[in-house]
Amino acid sequence: MPDTLDRYPSEAAIVGVDVGGTKTHLRAIVDGDIVDRVVPSDLWRAGAIFDDVQNFDRLAQLVTDTVGTSPAVTVVGAHGIDSTRQRHQATALLDERMPGVVAVVNDAVLLAPAMRLEAAVCVIAGTGSAVVGFDVDGEPVTADGYGWLIADDASAPGISRRAAVALLRAVDRQGAAAMTDPLAARFLTAFDALDHVDLALRFQADASEASWGGFAPEVFAAAAAGSTIAHEVVAASALHLADAVRAVRGRGARGTDVIAAGGVITAQPLLADLLRAELRERDGALRFHVLDEPPVAGALALALAHADTLDAPSPRKVLS
Incomplete structure (x- = not known):
């Protein structure tokens, strides 16, 4: 320096x-x-x-x-x-x-200059989520990033939204047995809910980027505690990001390096590991990096x- x-x-x-x-x-x-x-x-x-x-x-x-x-x-x-x-x-x-x-x-x-790379597809998973690449003219090629309420499925609020829906769908299939999943207790506590019906009401009443995003660490904690539902939610988020990487590369984004950044993916090795595996399955030439600067x-x-x-x-x- x-x-x-x-x-x-x-x-x-x-x-x-x-x-x-x-x-x-x-x-x-x-x-x-x-x-x-x-x-x-x-x-x-x-x-x-x-x-x-x-x-x-x-x-x-x-x-x-x-x-x-x-x-x-x-x-x-x-x-x-x-x-x-x-x-x-x-x-x-x-x-x-x-x-x-x-x-x-x-x-x-x-991200690419931060990692001293010439060109890369950039995966953002934090407050929002999006995938951004750049074509031969240097113009951005993007996927997702449309906002926490309707999209950004691998963002902190998006993961919480997906987890709430997954838990409620599990109740639809399994009845009260689904509420024994470790994710359920974390949801009920966080939103001061009495049961899954009350949770649905309170979760929607408290709809905000901050509220939903603040619950995301609990989804990862539940996955670590053995929650099948939470693990499937994180896996679905990784799949979503991998599909978005494929989409921007299909539209001309240059580079075989993929850089992951954003508070969710840099703080949660499970999401990074699942994304790495999804990318490897799609294209073994892709090199995956988690931003370390x-x-x-x-x-x-x-x-x-x-x-x-x-x-x-x-x-x-x-x-x-």
Whole structure:
């Protein structure tokens, strides 16, 4: 890292930002040192990133407050930048508010450079879930990622939703015997429910990304405790992700490396192991990796690559 830092004058701040569903991670090179900062995303973002144009004012302010100087290059990888149109729109909005070179990309773009890979299909399973690859022109090829209520089946809320449905269907088939599964007791306790009928009502009444997502660790804990239902739910989530990988590769996504990231899959080896097995069964040439660097490392790597293309740290240019 010292050789990298020495390439840039002390007044040039090179900034990478990873905007996730719950937290925003900034990493910058300032005065030859690494500055690292993590804040809740709702500190600056109201709703989704395009819901309030002042989100971009607050993001720009967050960056400049963090680095304490004018950034020469800023690369932001953000959840919710899902098309070329959105990428150009977000880049233009942030560029109007910040000095230097600015680029906004989908947060999945950060994974390959974070892992020092040229091209990869990126599997996200966390607050949301989606699979993102990139075609020969560098355009995103995506599957899922449509939101926790109707899709994102391998996200934290999606896994909880699938588990609730699976438990209720088990009761339909087996009657009260299904409620002896270890998953049932965890559901009843978490939602303060009296029985499966009460659970169905309370689970839906408490429908939110935070509530349903917060229960997901209990599904994995139940699987570890021997729950057949919970294990089948996790296996179905792995199958869903593997099918999405196949879908984006079939539509032109490049690379035989698959990178898994997001709080669910990085924290739960069972999901990662089942996905690895599903991918191996479909295509033995695929190489599966679980992200072992924070995505912001990829944002900073992209910012450094952009800085290397400039004659000086000060030119103002919008990167597409």
